[in-house]
Amino acid sequence: xxxxxxxxxxxxLVFLYLPIIVMMAMGFNDSxxxxxxxxxxxxxxxxxxxxSQLISSGINSVVIAxxxxxxxTVAGTMAAVALGRRVIRGKSLLQLLxxxxxxxxxxxxxxxxxxxxxxxxxxxxxxALILGHVALAIPYVVLVVGTGLQTIRADLEEAAMSLGSTPxxxxxxxxxxxxAPSILGAALFAxxxxxxxxxxxxxxxTPGFTTxxxxxxxxxxxxxxxxxxAISTILLLGSMAVIVVFAVFARPGGNRDKR
Amino acid sequence: xxxxxxVASTGxxxxxxxxxGIPGSVATIALLxxxxxWLLLAVFLPxxxxxxxxxxxxxxxxxxxxxxxxxxxQAFYTQPYLVKxxxxxxxxxxxxxxxxxxxxxxxxxALARATTGRVRETLLILILLxxxxxxxxxxxxxxMVLRExxxxxxxxxxxxxxxxxxxxxxxxxxxxxxxxxGYLPYxxxxxxxxxxxxxxxxxxxxESLGARWWTILGKILVPLALPGLTTGAVLTFVPVIGAFxxxxxxxxxxxxxxxxxxxxxxxxxxxxxxxxxxxFTMLAVVLAIFATFSGVLRRNSGAAA
Amino acid sequence: MIKTTRRQTLGLMGAGALxxxxxxxxxxxxxxxxxxxxxxxxxxxxxxxxxxxxFKAKTGIEVVHDYFSSExxxxxxxxxxxxxxxxxxxxxxxxxxxxxxxLIVPVDFAGVPNSANLSPELKDHAxxxxxxxxxxxxxxxxxxxxxxxxxxxxxxxxxxxxxPAFKGKVALFDDAxxxxxxxALLSGQDMNNPSDLKAVGDKLKGFKDNVKLLWSxxxxxxxxxxxxxxxxxxxxxxxxxRSKRNSKLPVEFVVPKEGxxxxxxxxxxxxxxxxxxxxxDFINYMIDPDFYFEWATKVGAPASASAAAxxxxxxxxxxxxxHKQAYLKTMTIQSALPDDRREAFNNLWQEVKASYAG
Numbered sequence: 001x002x003x004x005x006x007x008x009x010x011x012x013l014v015f016l017y018l019p020i021i022v023m024m025a026m027g028f029n030d031s032x033x034x035x036x037x038x039x040x041x042x043x044x045x046x047x048x049x050x051x052s053q054l055i056s057s058g059i060n061s062v063v064i065a066x067x068x069x070x071x072x073t074v075a076g077t078m079a080a081v082a083l084g085r086r087v088i089r090g091k092s093l094l095q096l097l098x099x100x101x102x103x104x105x106x107x108x109x110x111x112x113x114x115x116x117x118x119x120x121x122x123x124x125x126x127x128a129l130i131l132g133h134v135a136l137a138i139p140y141v142v143l144v145v146g147t148g149l150q151t152i153r154a155d156l157e158e159a160a161m162s163l164g165s166t167p168x169x170x171x172x173x174x175x176x177x178x179x180a181p182s183i184l185g186a187a188l189f190a191x192x193x194x195x196x197x198x199x200x201x202x203x204x205x206t207p208g209f210t211t212x213x214x215x216x217x218x219x220x221x222x223x224x225x226x227x228x229x230a231i232s233t234i235l236l237l238g239s240m241a242v243i244v245v246f247a248v249f250a251r252p253g254g255n256r257d258k259r
Numbered sequence: 260x261x262x263x264x265x266v267a268s269t270g271x272x273x274x275x276x277x278x279x280g281i282p283g284s285v286a287t288i289a290l291l292x293x294x295x296x297w298l299l300l301a302v303f304l305p306x307x308x309x310x311x312x313x314x315x316x317x318x319x320x321x322x323x324x325x326x327x328x329x330x331x332x333q334a335f336y337t338q339p340y341l342v343k344x345x346x347x348x349x350x351x352x353x354x355x356x357x358x359x360x361x362x363x364x365x366x367x368x369a370l371a372r373a374t375t376g377r378v379r380e381t382l383l384i385l386i387l388l389x390x391x392x393x394x395x396x397x398x399x400x401x402x403m404v405l406r407e408x409x410x411x412x413x414x415x416x417x418x419x420x421x422x423x424x425x426x427x428x429x430x431x432x433x434x435x436x437x438x439x440x441g442y443l444p445y446x447x448x449x450x451x452x453x454x455x456x457x458x459x460x461x462x463x464x465x466e467s468l469g470a471r472w473w474t475i476l477g478k479i480l481v482p483l484a485l486p487g488l489t490t491g492a493v494l495t496f497v498p499v500i501g502a503f504x505x506x507x508x509x510x511x512x513x514x515x516x517x518x519x520x521x522x523x524x525x526x527x528x529x530x531x532x533x534x535x536x537x538x539f540t541m542l543a544v545v546l547a548i549f550a551t552f553s554g555v556l557r558r559n560s561g562a563a564a
Numbered sequence: 565m566i567k568t569t570r571r572q573t574l575g576l577m578g579a580g581a582l583x584x585x586x587x588x589x590x591x592x593x594x595x596x597x598x599x600x601x602x603x604x605x606x607x608x609x610x611x612x613x614x615x616x617x618x619f620k621a622k623t624g625i626e627v628v629h630d631y632f633s634s635e636x637x638x639x640x641x642x643x644x645x646x647x648x649x650x651x652x653x654x655x656x657x658x659x660x661x662x663x664x665x666x667l668i669v670p671v672d673f674a675g676v677p678n679s680a681n682l683s684p685e686l687k688d689h690a691x692x693x694x695x696x697x698x699x700x701x702x703x704x705x706x707x708x709x710x711x712x713x714x715x716x717x718x719x720x721x722x723x724x725x726x727x728p729a730f731k732g733k734v735a736l737f738d739d740a741x742x743x744x745x746x747x748a749l750l751s752g753q754d755m756n757n758p759s760d761l762k763a764v765g766d767k768l769k770g771f772k773d774n775v776k777l778l779w780s781x782x783x784x785x786x787x788x789x790x791x792x793x794x795x796x797x798x799x800x801x802x803x804x805x806r807s808k809r810n811s812k813l814p815v816e817f818v819v820p821k822e823g824x825x826x827x828x829x830x831x832x833x834x835x836x837x838x839x840x841x842x843x844x845d846f847i848n849y850m851i852d853p854d855f856y857f858e859w860a861t862k863v864g865a866p867a868s869a870s871a872a873a874x875x876x877x878x879x880x881x882x883x884x885x886x887h888k889q890a891y892l893k894t895m896t897i898q899s900a901l902p903d904d905r906r907e908a909f910n911n912l913w914q915e916v917k918a919s920y921a922g
Binding site: 507513514520 | 740775777907911915919921
């Protein structure tokens, strides 16, 4: 059964990484029209090195995604705890309200934000991007952390409190460690939602401050070249490296979130 | 140290104790405020603006005089082909969600039961990482895999040189495949969160009582994973209904969905009111589906208890 | 409708910049007599740096730009920023609307000597006339028609799009106005005002078995064509030049017997232009054969409305080969669409696309 499970996971990984590998491979293919057969070249990476706009937009994307992940995770976790642990009148309504930001196509939300931000003087730029990205990420965080919370028994916290712990202390010492994997997962989602967010970024970015997806979609006008594959590959490998470093050095405990 | 304050507004019927120190309602509001205030400012107020637009006869830019009308909400009636598109979109969402649920549940189960520690953490990260690449680039890569003479065919022909093409780009399954690829990590993560807390002793007890694997699956594992499956289904089904990139790029001529119709209203036709009205209608449909679904769910679990 | 380079612009750019563009050209500049502001698509001829330097050296007039990314946005900018612009690019389908709203003034051709070289079919096109006067100087044009893989039999009619020989080998342009125009031409109707929309829809639905995909950007077209996903397609003349010249794709541009779907862009002077005289000087320079030659050969341009400019190109220049002067007589140019007709076109196109998917 264990072997079967491992094999199945491997199959899932192959499925998930198939297009990623193709993406990486095409970054080394000669044809600007992504034609096969494959002819190896590194010219797209060379071209990328000169494309300061693509690089700076890539950096902007990562910065905004980091800020979004932190802010949305903190705010969303707080809300999830309130929704999951407290008796609130109109709780279903509050939970229902999490759906429109996911359900309404981002195109509409983006247009709406643009019009509204323009009218209210919030305007465009990095602050507006963060405002929009965090708002989109919050529902994901609340839902993911909320799911985690459902599986943690509230009586553990109560037990801690009955032993003299303050509620805040009980939360931080008992619930939060149990919730850590969910929160981490939620943060990764928030990061991904922001990093891949195009429509809203498109509306809210200014010519001087754009993000990578905006650059990619704008590139469709001129024809996007394997440079896009090159920077996507670098970003992905970079994130992998960061995570590896993080996993090796930052968590000597290793098994902490294993029960 | 202030004495315990029973919180009036919350009767704590489910046995949740009021927190000591701060009145519970204040603490609750403090916890909820950042998220909901943020959503109010950045999503709900803008969407309200759009909701008002959806009752206008034309996009409120330019000189066209604005008249309030319900005509965009009658679109499903006046343009009956939209009903079929909406139905197809819902079906597409259903298949994508179902595929994600099956694939994701077992992947989460394998993660929770067949791996531990570092390996598990690494695998979990590896599953989430594809998310960090651009969606358009990912979908575009699929076209190169799926098209005739693409990577899939190359793979097949390296084994069976004489086989025909198995490329299925520009079909509905291709759209569903692209969507499943995009949303599967959500389902795996939410199911994993639900399954990882399962107590070994429960499964051991069941096994020692002679329960067969499908009994364990149906009576223990699936019910335990239910919160995760539900959240995953929401996170998949809801955005898939409005997706337009995957249908356009992977669907070719069959890639017509509510998402693309709505997108066209905003990008090509410059008819924001119609696009918004269609979108709010679909939102209502989605909410109705979930209301029914959660009602059924609650009744069943109530009956079981 | 729009034309080649900017057709690819995601439409939502328009929606985007529309509401929020910073109005950078308010009353900020105390205008010296030698500065004009041009409102155009970005990267569309008027903002070529070398050209502006040459123009300034010649006339002493400095040219600055503001951009739009959709036609509704262009009109909004004209309306809301009186006095900000001296020259504006307007598609001939929008000229009458702008003239009717009093946004632009009739052209004094005495100030535009190069206009003598303009092809008369374009210079005096009905789209540019309002109340008997001409409101724009014809600048560049192009055609939307058919493109076919080299070596295949050239289609004589748009009916080829429904020919079983091309089963699963056709790509259409995902655009309502173009789609309806093809259906109208094929059913013998006025493409700008088809009286029988149902016939248009039936013709378009007849392509169903052939349609492989609907393309929406030149880039997508190039990649799909290179991957041999289709052989016959609705395509833009200017893009065909680029696909053949820059991407080396084996494509041939064909205008069948029903004629092409033409578009014409013209340069206009806003009614509120602070410097109308210098504006005309600039427009004159823009239709100068010397400028066009450099633009077309170094950068890549649509066809010039100036016959002299087209003749300046080498006889075998792709741009000249594809944009045959003879087409000027047969093609229909896209004209103004009232809002309700535009909406009807859009709805019909959605219905057609739904039938392809069904």
